[in-house]
Amino acid sequence: MNLKPLALFVKHDGMSSRATITCQYKCGNACAHDVPNTSDGEYFGDIVRAAVSRRGVLRGGAATVLAVGAGAVLPGNAAAAPGWLDFGSLGTGSASGSLSEPPVPGTVFAPVAPNEEDAVVVSDGYEQAVVIRWGDPIFDDAPAFEFDNQTAEAAVKQFGFNNDFAGLLPIPGQPNAYLLVVNHEYTTEPSMFRGYNAENPTEEQVRIGWANHGLSVVQVQGETGSGRLTPQFGQYNRRITALTEFVITGPAAGSALLKTSSDPTGTRVKGTLNNCAGGVTPWGTVLSGEENFNQYFANGAQVADPTTSARLERYGISGNASRRKWEWFDYRFDVAAEPNEVNRFGWVVEVDPWDPESTPVKHTALGRFKHEAATIHVTDDGTVVAYSGDDERFDYMYKFVSSRKMQPGHSRAAMRHNMTLLDAGTLYVAKLSGNEPDAIDGSGTLPPSGVFAGTGQWIPLLRTGEDGSGESLVDGMTADEVAVFTRLAGDKVGATKMDRPEDFEPNPRTGKVYVALTNNSKRGASGRPPADSANPRNNNKNGQVLEIDDQHAGTSFTWNLLLVCGDPATADTYFGGFDKSQVSPISCPDNLAFDPYGNLWISTDGNALKSNDGLFSVVLEGERRGETKQFLTVPVGAETCGPIIDDKRVVVCVQHPGETDDGSIDSPSSHWPDGGSAQPRPSVVAVWKSGGGQIGL
Template structure:
């Protein structure tokens, strides 16, 4: 592998800033500048255990699950040890010379690679859909066109050169969608366009040499805030989900703030409803104390909303429909091969700010879905099915597998470290054993109709999973986003994006899993399960400027790595390497990008930047294949002071065009 072109010198100046405030407003209601809703006094790692460490490395973990020395030396630890001593192997997969961090208004790819735009916001995907006209948008047109701010992307087989691509559309940025937009007085037309711009798109592509091309096909489909969903699982029909529009609690119209997701072994798409909290108005008018407390725990506060949807539909008004908010924040499942099917909201996987969900088939044939709750001091979860997966592609097997997420056990994670408490001082300095690592347990919250949380019914556990996790003492994490199992090893990788409130006044301080106070760069966690309910873990990456001693790149020589900050989405290639997209690389004065990280051998921890997205954009939803990479460039040009009336980006069309979120293809 050629050395990094900038080896041995600082790449870009470190900045204190990060994501543009306008993005924070429209994506999450600027939640990072507000008090985190997790005000529970559940024990976090630093308080959970009192460790006694001797020279032989034995430790006591108090109330944390006891793990034998043999279990602590699991496959994960063995692999990491082997990685530090193994002989060098030739680099496999997509070889490239890393791109340099930059601030260009373009997608920058390595030398020897080409790129093309697969699809842009507003491009027609249904037969008869009108061509996009920025200044003549309608709700009817948007229902037939590619939605806004594409995030997660999946590419599934169809036949021959035809593939099915599925994309999430996370949120709308109205100031960048409409000229002359008045945030205080949106029109009903603008609101209805936004409803249609949320959700998902299913698009058939023809692949081959060059850029994949959109084909009009019977599978092409838009899922919006007007699409009917079926509610399934143990909380379906609960009084907590009933509204005047749906007195059964089994039917919901729409999905929103869909962030990341995953492809199931049976060929469906899982998508996470994330920042639902700021779509609902007038939480301050709710008087019932129990309801008020639940809304607070999910960050639902205040009066009118950013988008003012409550002016046009009462379901966005908590004072009139307090249960409507409970109908969002779920994992949804979509069958991209059946355009007539109703998508499903799975209550068995719990309700919180889902980044996404990713499924792995366990040794006994059951499936586990791994999930992160993307907010400061929130938790990591997993669900394990009761039933086993059926092999084969018969209609019967597929129908059975599409019911696996309806019945099973929901767990939340509690972590412990193996270093003396005084060695975790909040600076990010490695402890004396040279690794941030330890053990942990999955704590059962509920199994179908049975709750394991005192004082909460099973329905309450699923609908208010955050409160259940508080009650059992789960570990408060630094914004757990994408959580994915490795398709070959089964080891789980979690992107912990950042947490500037870690260790501040009244907030949980650093622990071995989250070792830096005021953490603005994040880390990547690697976890190996030793049983259904126990695991070992280590931090693969502690992100940030490689010149900063409070960073760690898997033990690799930091003078040779690409700097990385704010890890967000993860994926794997056919050779087993980890790929990471970032959200807020402006914390390192550079555009966001896509990075490869080998997990084994001498190259373990060697972060290499494969591409960067335009200024103001976020890199999302990577698809990594041997001869094709797809990346979602979300919210290009979304910088403070910019708008549709004052665009600072003209990507992807150039000239004086408006910026448009798009899917980019890259190939050699």
């Protein structure tokens, strides 16, 4: 089947491709609301100009940073029409053949052309299969999924909705067997229920929504000779929902700010909401971030206390009724009635997938904000560092450095110890400085050094002791306040306002840390921070990827931009210095992962280039640094999430397929993955090389 490449070399309208319904139910229409960060902290430009005046322009340093950084299967290598970029030639070297290094292992595949197909389109020579879909049973007593006959009782035994993060953990002693751990970010009720009335949902519909949030743990069996994964009714299978009990640990546990009428101890909370990306820890657990939790809570406008009201507004909680009307059936979602309940969401959660009876944890030492994820780096001496971004326009980047050391091994005793690592240590927020601030004009033009680069500091906010007690490191705030209202602490210390910092991923080979900065249409708008070295474009529709060379347990780092995403034919894009005629266009980076060879892989969300979202490989070292190639695309209206890249298999989560402005249950925009007249269903997909073999070789 021939795919028609899109018009990549024309001016686009500057907007993400997300449908209105996706924006409404995924993030509470965050981009249509006022920016919550109205703090008067220094703009980046003020910070860096002051720094440069003290030390001089470090153009040599910028150069150093560069040198160091220096359902049917469809064919992806479609013939390009005359006048279009020839995607079949990408990865073969520059147009002049000047590259001396061969293609980098892990990235040797035919790039997929941009397209708008209602299918997962994979690179030529690769095969795919759905692993599990929304509603598929994960217990042997669960009923088969029936779209028009859903019940809450059935949903708690079935795979949840809108899968985002995916982790694949080998089961010891069972060859080619794994635990697939997936979180379920949010529910889109108009896409789930025929005849749904958003102004008058039924209690059963609300309870089905509760059941479809949270996480799923599913045992899967691999297939010899392929990357196919088949779900099993295994002993580890589990559903975690909006009603599952969690224990609260860290400095805010027992705080008056977390106490409610149903939990006067402030140490137990019912459920987890809007789990976005995540990470597998070196000790075998899974971390997940509670992101756009604010949208589930009603009646923020009715809170009279000015301090409470200001805190709610900083977290995007305002207005009256919520979109889903959960407050009708559980008063804890009404902040006027239960003002502290919302403070019990917005945390990093940790799940032990090896014990279905274990109580998952919310770690308050890592701070409360719209966590995209938390990912772990372990230093040579066993110090654990957790990185996390706050996915909001003009919000901040954080890390937590544990005061405890990781115990090696996967014994139950070691795991019990290691699950306390995120409960004692220091929480920091990032402040960045650019090397050439006066060269940044908002257009995305490279500074004279030819690279966006600079230095940074991690500013301490909160120290948690071995006994769990907190010590505030921010003037005018208590330890409880820093933990629960971490955004306000970042405001006070003048942290750098970023363009939606989403997934953080440390490179397991080099230790460098990468951050997906998805986009920010308000950058440079009236009354908003202007472009700066790390966020170099006003009206930033396509996003960028930041590379950090961090001290990890220390407080200093250097940074540069690996990618400034978008149409490679436009002047405002940058691909690590690589020939832009030889890369795939990429827009709105979201989740990050690494392959066994140390290459970065990026999944996208909201492609602003009028193509379906996809998964891309990026070379990080050598003369091919910045070479970007699209490996697959997802169906109409879908987002690419949760990539896993190992030597024999790529796994992606396909979230919200068919969510378009002109689609509905009665007239679906997508029939993926089941085809025919079926309703679209969020699903997990595995991709492998035809006939076996290693990915990207």
